[in-house]
Amino acid sequence: MRFMVLVKASEDSEAGVMPTEEQLAEMGKFNEEMVKAGVMLAGEGLHPSSKGARVKFSGSERTITDGPFTETKELIAGFWLIQVKSREEAIEWIKRCPNPGPGESEIEIRQVFEAEDFGEELTPELREQEQRIRAQAEDNESS
Amino acid sequence: MTASDAHAAVEAVWRIESARLIAALARVVREVGLAEDLAQEALVAALEQWPESGVPDNPGAWLMATAKHRGIDRMRHATMAERKHEELGRELEIDRGEVQPDIDAAIDDHIGDDLLSLIFATCHPVLPTEARVALTLRMLGGLATKDIARAFLVPESTLAQRIVRAKKALAEADLPFEVPGPDELAERLSSVLEVIYLVFNEGYSATAGDDWMRPELVQDALRLGRILAELVPDEPEVHGLVALMEIQASRLRARTGPGGEPILLLDQERARWDWVLVNRGLKALDRADALGGEPGPYALQGRSPPAMRVRAGRRTPTGRASPRCTPRWRASPARRSSS
Secondary structure, three states: OEEEEEEEOOHHHHOOOOOOHHHHHHHHHHHHHHHHOOOEEEEEEOOOHHHOEEEEEEOOEEEEEEOOOOOHHHOEEEEEEEEOOOHHHHHHHHHOOOOOOOOOOOEEEEEOOOHHHHOOOOOHHHHHHHHHHHHHHHHHHHO | OOHHHHHHHHHHHHHHHHHHHHHHHHHHHOOHHHHHHHHHHHHHHHHHHHHHHOOOOOHHHHHHHHHHHHHHHHHHHOOOOHHHHHHHHHHHHOOOOOOOOOHHHHHHHHHHHHHHHHHHHHOOOOOOHHHHHHHHHHHOOOOOHHHHHHHOOOOHHHHHHHHHHHHHHHHHHOOOOOOOOHHHHHHHHHHHHHHHHHHHHHHHOOOOOOOOHHHHHHHHHHHHHHHHHHHOOOOHHHHHHHHHHHHHHHOHHHOEOOOOOEOOHHHOOHHHOOHHHHHHHHHHHHHHHHHOOOOOHHHHHHOOHHHHHHHHHHHOOOOOOHHHOOOHHHHHHHHHHOO
């Protein structure tokens, strides 16, 4: 399964403070470890929200708001896309990540939807079969 | 921490650490089968202790120290070749007692070569192909015997037997634990690539009704391929294989329709291709190209017409297939509700 790992913004990242050489080296080592383990599919750091914009939708209306945005803790400063076997494995990897900021930081781990989450691979026949089995199991339980 | 949480955490750590652990141990004990046994004993200890103690701060070092202690205990009880005994004793004594913080650093120094030696051992031509596949998935993929058995549709006992026999065969052949020299590297590497591609194809050929373990083999093979590509970055054919697998895998979800019927490449919705994998595949092809030389069979397949169609698709993602490029977020819920 795939996870999007979101590094939350901090006052520093929003102010455009670049990481120190030491932070860069540590993060580089961590990235390398994930690449060597065949886990990391992609990853990027993001400019502060002052360089971004928001498009708001209301019916057919589109409203553009330029950055920066104020709610720093809700913003994203970078991301990884990783391929792992379980949510626990994703957590275990991210526990090994160096602290992205100098003080408190937060990284959020979110599972990416995949084809099977939509049940598309279940053919009508298999779906019907599954429903039949479930119905039967319920019958068995109630009898 | 509940027992099942702890169990899941141990599994996750195992998946991350087991190959490195087995590889580092194999360098010390010079025997892959014994190294794996020791690593497994450390795993059992973790399963017993972590639910009580929690996952240690450095789980990899914990497993390594535990495995080494088990090794020493075994040495005391078993009669083994004196040479091995002395060597093991010397290396193991260093780590007696405390878990030392620099174990990781010591492992890191060798780990690339150790992992590579381990892959070459589990894919060694003295083993029958099916044994190479089983050993590689178990020791480098971190898969449990029961999962490999499920994925390959054989009884667990059969697979367990296969692994025991393979470990024994490796021990009897008394092979050096090393990366093959230039004279045999090409041949040995091709055996490794064959094993990885076999795993991939086993997963790729799985159909919708199969146990989820089977299609999961595609991911296991991709992971092994990506690991290998970083271990031997100068071998173009490794990148060729990775390219081929990434590009094939990118079409997994587009190759069948809602009724499970196959969809030919030219009729596939390109929006349903996995563009992350497409781009990774093309980058791997570029890496293979950049290294030059005659392209091998995998790199050639990676350049086959279907792959090139993917390449063309990258240049014009809104090209002639665009009318059918329905975004997934719009297509999928509708498909879901109609069923």
